Amino acid sequence: ETGVTQTPRHLVMGMTNKKSLKCEQHLGHNAMYWYKQSAKKPLELMFVYSLEERVENNSVPSRFSPECPNSSHLFLHLHTLQPEDSALYLCASSQDLAGGPSEQFFGPGTRLTVL
Amino acid sequence: KQEVTQIPAALSVPEGENLVLNCSFTDSAIYNLQWFRQDPGKGLTSLLLIQSSQREQTSGRLNASLDKSSGRSTLYIAASQPGDSATYLCAVLRGTSYGKLTFGQGTILTVHP
Numbered sequence: 001e002t003g004v005t006q007t008p009r010h011l012v013m014g015m016t017n018k019k020s021l022k023c024e025q026h027l028g029h030n031a032m033y034w035y036k037q038s039a040k041k042p043l044e045l046m047f048v049y050s051l052e053e054r055v056e057n058n059s060v061p062s063r064f065s066p067e068c069p070n071s072s073h074l075f076l077h078l079h080t081l082q083p084e085d086s087a088l089y090l091c092a093s094s095q096d097l098a099g100g101p102s103e104q105f106f107g108p109g110t111r112l113t114v115l
Numbered sequence: 116k117q118e119v120t121q122i123p124a125a126l127s128v129p130e131g132e133n134l135v136l137n138c139s140f141t142d143s144a145i146y147n148l149q150w151f152r153q154d155p156g157k158g159l160t161s162l163l164l165i166q167s168s169q170r171e172q173t174s175g176r177l178n179a180s181l182d183k184s185s186g187r188s189t190l191y192i193a194a195s196q197p198g199d200s201a202t203y204l205c206a207v208l209r210g211t212s213y214g215k216l217t218f219g220q221g222t223i224l225t226v227h228p
Contacts, residue, residue: 004158031214042119043204043218056215090158094214101214103149106159 002026004107006091012113013081021076021110023091031096032074033104034066037088049074050096081114088112117142121205121219128195128226136190136222138205143183149216150179150190151204159204163190195226 004025013019025032034046048056049068063085065077074091091107118141128134138148147166151159163172163179165188171180178191192199202223206216 006158033214040220042220043206043216045215045217048215088156092159092214096214101146101208103161103164104214104216105161106151108158109156111156 004091004093004105006089006107006110008110009108010111010113012115013078014115015081015083017078017081019078021078021089021091021112023074023076023107025072025074025091025093025105025107027093027095027105029093029095029105030071031094031101032068032071033092033094034074034076035090035092035106037090037109039087043090047076078112081112083114086112086114117145117207117209117217119205119207119217119219121203121222123222124220125223126225128224130195130197130226130228132195132226133191133193134195134224136192136203136205136224138188138190138219140186140188140207140217142207142209143186145183145207145209147208148179148181148188149206149208150177150188151206153202153204153221155202162203192224195224197226197228199226200224 031050047066067075088109090109092104094104122137149164150162165181176193181188202221204221206218
């Protein structure tokens, strides 16, 4: 595997389900990100982990719960979602340097549909 | 709050044309600017990254320029091909120790044979 991978690629869930999205980066990076892409809206940053510590949480509802167990893996745990949460969820990684952040590399995304 | 605007929202051109996509941002205190390509239902592919101290970057048929003081960037695509059809996204990175990208809504490009 190379680059940034995400599983599953597609997910359909009911509003009472609990599911998790997984992201893995094979680039040796030290920062990982979750973005949400809804129809007709710009990509929105949800969470940032730098050196496995959450450094940004953009007022995301608590029904989204991120987890970063190590620098290569990032999860997004989903619980009691709403239909408006249906979107493409993208993971990215970068190597944050002493002089500042570097280019972000994106995974293929998970297309989530909430019924 | 940083806002990024891309014009036009959609563009349809015949194969072979040279074209320009525009991006503007409201806060000039950026660390860098990236142009991405997104194919339908897929993730993002980074095309070009311009540091705030740079004026332009080139990769093959693509050339991106940055005028930080006026809050503008352009992506120039030379000799367009049907395979260039995709959504092109502009994103600016603020100057923090970690990446915080703010994206525009994108330009949907269609190149027809």
